[in-house]
Every structure is written in C-alpha cells, then in structure tokens.
Amino acid sequence: MPELGSLVSRVRSKNAGPFWLTIDIFCGDTETFERLEPQLTTAAIAKLYDQPGQTLKRFAIPELHVLKFSMPRINIQGSRQDRDMHASQWAWLLSEMQVD
Amino acid sequence: MRTRVLIPTGAIGLGFDADALARAVAAKPDIICVDGGSTDSGPFYLGTGTSKYGRDATRAEWRALMLARAEAGVPLVVGTAGTCGTDSTVDWMAEITRELAAELGQTVKIAKLYSSQDAATVTDAWSAGEVHPLEPVIPADAGAPATLTNIVALAGVEQITAALDTGADIVIAGRTTDTATIAALPLKRGAHPGGAWHGAKIGECGALCSTNPTSGVILIDFDEDGFTVQPMAEGAKATPALVSAHMLYENSDPFILYEPGGHLDVRGARYSALTEREVRVEGSEWVPSDNYTVKLEGARLSGYQSTILVTLRERRYVQNAQAWVDRLGTFLHGEIASRMGLGPDDYALDFRLIGQNATLGALENRAGTPVEVGVLAIVTAPTQQRAAEIAKLANPFLLHYPLTDDEPQATFAFPFSPADSARGALYEFALNHVMTLDDPMQAFRLEVEEVAHA
Numbered sequence: 001m002p003e004l005g006s007l008v009s010r011v012r013s014k015n016a017g018p019f020w021l022t023i024d025i026f027c028g029d030t031e032t033f034e035r036l037e038p039q040l041t042t043a044a045i046a047k048l049y050d051q052p053g054q055t056l057k058r059f060a061i062p063e064l065h066v067l068k069f070s071m072p073r074i075n076i077q078g079s080r081q082d083r084d085m086h087a088s089q090w091a092w093l094l095s096e097m098q099v100d
Numbered sequence: 101m102r103t104r105v106l107i108p109t110g111a112i113g114l115g116f117d118a119d120a121l122a123r124a125v126a127a128k129p130d131i132i133c134v135d136g137g138s139t140d141s142g143p144f145y146l147g148t149g150t151s152k153y154g155r156d157a158t159r160a161e162w163r164a165l166m167l168a169r170a171e172a173g174v175p176l177v178v179g180t181a182g183t184c185g186t187d188s189t190v191d192w193m194a195e196i197t198r199e200l201a202a203e204l205g206q207t208v209k210i211a212k213l214y215s216s217q218d219a220a221t222v223t224d225a226w227s228a229g230e231v232h233p234l235e236p237v238i239p240a241d242a243g244a245p246a247t248l249t250n251i252v253a254l255a256g257v258e259q260i261t262a263a264l265d266t267g268a269d270i271v272i273a274g275r276t277t278d279t280a281t282i283a284a285l286p287l288k289r290g291a292h293p294g295g296a297w298h299g300a301k302i303g304e305c306g307a308l309c310s311t312n313p314t315s316g317v318i319l320i321d322f323d324e325d326g327f328t329v330q331p332m333a334e335g336a337k338a339t340p341a342l343v344s345a346h347m348l349y350e351n352s353d354p355f356i357l358y359e360p361g362g363h364l365d366v367r368g369a370r371y372s373a374l375t376e377r378e379v380r381v382e383g384s385e386w387v388p389s390d391n392y393t394v395k396l397e398g399a400r401l402s403g404y405q406s407t408i409l410v411t412l413r414e415r416r417y418v419q420n421a422q423a424w425v426d427r428l429g430t431f432l433h434g435e436i437a438s439r440m441g442l443g444p445d446d447y448a449l450d451f452r453l454i455g456q457n458a459t460l461g462a463l464e465n466r467a468g469t470p471v472e473v474g475v476l477a478i479v480t481a482p483t484q485q486r487a488a489e490i491a492k493l494a495n496p497f498l499l500h501y502p503l504t505d506d507e508p509q510a511t512f513a514f515p516f517s518p519a520d521s522a523r524g525a526l527y528e529f530a531l532n533h534v535m536t537l538d539d540p541m542q543a544f545r546l547e548v549e550e551v552a553h554a
Contacts, residue, residue, distance in 0.1 A: 016352040017139060018139050018532075022348070057352060066345070070352035076238070076529055077529060078142035080448060083452065083460070083461055084460075085142050093460060
C-alpha cells in the first residue's frame with residue numbers, strides 16, 4: 001500500500017490560533033481526490049491523531065481537490081507539554097499513512 | 101469607488117522585495133497596511149508584552165514603509181504592533197516611529213490604538229455574563245483575568261476606522277484581527293462588505309497567495325462588487341487556485357471567518373483570472389451579528405525552565421534510550437525528594453528523545469534505529485532558582501547514569517559547559533473567549549500625537 005504523501009501534491013499542517021491545528025491535503029487532481037476522499041474519513045483521521053471524532057472538523061473541497069481536517073490541539077500552543085510551536089510537523093504523520 | 105490597498109508583506113520582520121514596493125507605490129494606493137504580529141510564535145510575547153523581532157530589523161523595515169508612505173501621500177497602518185499588540189509594544193513602535201520621523205525629516209500625525217485590557221474590567225464583564233468561551237473550552241472563570249500578565253482584545257474595522265478618522269498619517273494599532281486594518285478603508289468608502297473582508301483575508305499574508313510567496317508585496321483593489329488581487333514582484337502571478345486555496349491557510353474553517361460584528365461566508369465566492377497575474381473575486385457574503393463581540397487573548401506566567409541537552413551515541417544506549425530516561429527519571433525524582441525535599445507537585449521533569457519521538461510524542465508511530473539520540477531534559481519549577489538547582493542536581497546523572505547497576509561507568513556527550521541553560525519564564529495562553537461590547541470603542545483607547553520635523 002502506498003503512503004498518502006506519494007500520491008498527493010502536498011500535505012501541510014499549521015496552527016489555526018493557539019487552540020486549534022489544521023491539516024490541508026492538496027490531492028492535485030480529481031482522480032486522486034476521488035481515490036482518497038472515501039478513505040480519509042473522520043474516524044480514520046481521529047484515530048491517527050488520537051482525537052475524539054466529534055471534535056474533528058472535516059472539509060472535502062472537490063473544486064480545489066483538497067481535504068482539510070481541523071482539531072483542537074492536544075496540548076495548547078506553547079504550553080509545557082507542547083512539542084511543536086507551529087504544529088507544522090503534524091502533517092507528516094498523515095503523509096506517511098498507508099492508503100489503498 | 102475603487103479603494104486600492106497596498107500590503108507590503110505578511111508581517112513586519114519577514115521582509116519584502118524593494119522593487120515590488122516601488123512599483124506598488126507608483127500604482128497610487130489609497131492606503132498601506134501591514135500586520136505586525138500574531139499568536140503564531142507562542143505565548144511568550146503576549147506574556148511579556150514584547151516583540152519577537154528585534155528593534156533594528158523592525159526599524160529598518162518600518163523606515164522603508166515610512167518612506168513609501170511619504171511618497172504615496174496616504175495613511176500607513178500597522179496592526180498588532182510588536183508581535184503581541186499590547187500597550188507596551190504600541191509604545192515601542194511609536195518610539196521607533198518618532199525616531200525615524202526625526203531622521204527622515206518627516207512631519208507626521210500618529211494615531212495609537214491601544215488594545216490592552218484591564219483585568220478588573222474584564223472580570224466585571226465576566227461576572228455580568230458578557231464574556232463567553234469559544235471551542236475548545238479551556239478552564240477559566242471570572243477569577244482568571246487577575247492571574248494573567250497581559251490581556252488584549254482584538255480590534256476590528258470599527259476601531260481602525262476611528263483611528264483613520266483622526267486624519268492620522270500613521271496608525272499604530274495594538275492587537276487587531278488579521279483582516280481589520282485592510283478591510284477598514286474599503287468598507288468606509290462603500291466597498292462590497294463580503295468582498296472587503298474576503299480580500300482582507302486573502303491579503304493579510306502578503307504575496308503568500310501568489311507564485312512568489314516570499315516577495316511580500318501585493319495590491320488589492322476593492323469595489324462595490326468584490327475585489328481584484330495582483331502581486332507586485334517581477335513575474336509573480338496570482339491564480340484562482342492559489343487565491344481560493346489561501347482561505348485554507350491557518351483557518352480551522354475554510355469558508356467561515358468570525359470577526360467583530362459578524363462573519364464572512366465565502367461559500368458563494370467565484371474566482372476568475374482577470375489577466376494571467378490578476379484574480380477577480382466576487383460573491384462572498386458578510387453576515388452581521390446581533391451582538392458586537394471582540395476576541396480576548398491572555399497569557400499567564402506558568403513557571404521557569406532550565407534545560408540540559410545530552411547526546412547518546414553508544415549503540416546500546418541509543419537502542420534503549422526510552423528505558424534509560426525512564427530509569428533515570430525515577431532515580432532523579434528520588435534524589436530531588438531526598439536532597440531538596442520536593443515532591444512531584446513542586447516541579448516537573450520532562451525528557452524529549454530527539455531522533456526518536458521528540459516532535460510527535462505519543463502520536464509517533466514510526467520506530468527506527470537512529471545513529472544517535474539527543475536527550476533534552478526540561479525542568480519546570482515555580483522559580484528560576486529552583487529550576488536551576490534541579491538541573492544542576494541532574495547534571496552528573498545525565499552525564500553518567502548507567503542503564504543497569506552492574507556495568508562500568510558510562511559517560512555521554514554534553515555539547516556545552518555549563519551543561520544547564522536557564523531558559524527563563526514559561527508563559528501559557530489562558531483565554532479562548534469573546535467579550536460583548538455595547539460600543540466598539542468601549543474596550544479600546546485612541547491617542548493622537550503630532551511629530552514635526554520640517
């Protein structure tokens with residue numbers, strides 16, 4: 001099974017304020033978007049990031065071939081437990097996810 | 101009426117292309133707007149009321165913008181001055197402005213918009229039911245404001261408009277929303293409200309919505325039907341895909357953006373290529389709210405830290421790094437208890453295994469065999485002295501502690517002498533709330549001064 005990152009144009013993650021982070025997957029074309037969209041369910045992403053599914057926001061934007069996920073940060077930005085001030089490396093966990 | 105807004109860069113400190121700025125000034129903008137900060141660099145800046153960027157770098161960029169303003173003969177506005185937008189950073193920016201006005205021989209009227217909030221006033225508003233939590237709800241009550249070192253409210257277009265209405269040449273605003281400085285003048289001059297807010301959101305990161313994101317400079321033309329965006333660097337292009345994708349950036353919701361007084365809804369937006377480098381956007385909607393609310397930000401001191409970095413290269417320790425820090429941690433807690441009389445609530449000792457899972461922690465799902473592992477030991481305590489004492493106690497054990505009792509003494513690699521570093525104060529964000537206002541200026545202060553240098 002390939003890694004998601006090998007199929008798409010780009011995956012990025014970033015803070016959306018101190019309490020949220022957001023992950024954008026640019027699929028690159030309609031075919032890749034339609035291949036990945038059914039697999040990247042709220043439940044699958046919630047499991048990957050150890051999040052309660054009900055707090056995870058999922059956006060599928062076919063015009064941009066984009067899938068977007070937003071979730072409360074596990075640790076508030078800059079708190080003692082936070083490891084990634086800009087939440088920029090969270091993307092790579094998703095990029096390395098095995099997909100069909 | 102068209103309102104042309106020049107945005108030189110996503111934030112002061114990031115720099116911009118000087119030729120692109122010159123071209124943009126020659127294109128006769130109606131106003132120059134630039135962002136001076138955000139929460140993105142963490143709570144330290146709000147906690148201390150200081151700027152992330154140094155004074156010299158800020159001064160150099162501001163000098164170029166003050167020259168551009170004088171040439172264009174239009175107002176120059178900075179929002180969220182000095183990274184965090186407290187009163188202290190507004191005053192810092194005003195001081196730099198006065199110095200530069202003298203140096204450049206400029207006579208300018210400066211409006212300072214202050215966003216800092218008095219803790220007692222916020223507590224009163226809280227008790228009166230005018231402060232409401234946002235998702236995710238963090239633990240806080242009416243007693244919280246008194247525990248914070250700084251509180252700011254995010255100004256919107258109403259407060260920026262009040263500052264512009266003083267006739268100021270330069271507006272130095274404390275904390276504002278990312279979009280407010282850009283949207284204010286177009287809205288005042290009758291631009292389409294949805295277009296004004298949407299264009300401001302697209303423009304707030306400068307040329308990030310173009311093919312040359314680091315060039316900084318863009319122009320946005322606002323009118324009664326929407327807006328047109330064009331990047332100003334040589335060869336840079338805005339495309340419908342790049343411009344529409346910018347709504348994804350740093351937004352938890354790519355279609356809805358909450359602002360003081362309402363929200364922007366871009367679900368109906370239509371993006372089209374006007375030329376090969378300009379994009380036209382129409383169809384976004386502004387939805388006014390019943391109540392006028394401003395977002396609050398606050399930070400509190402949550403301790404002091406000392407750190408020690410030690411690297412492990414011996415293969416057995418690299419392979420057993422987690423077991424080593426688990427054993428070492430247990431041992432150190434015992435030593436700290438017996439030598440210093442401190443219990444688990446008196447301090448925290450964290451280890452980050454660089455090369456293993458320092459970035460993602462428990463979420464890390466890959467395991468490999470790194471060549472080496474960096475162990476970053478972080479001590480957090482109520483005073484710097486206690487944090488340093490604990491780090492100094494831990495020092496010889498981070499250097500020598502064995503994986504098992506019956507083996508020759510091990511020694512690891514310290515990159516520094518002294519091995520421990522005092523990191524100073526740790527701050528934490530402690531408000532995720534909005535406050536309802538009867539009058540938009542109720543939580544903000546405006547001061548005007550004139551600096552004359554003929």
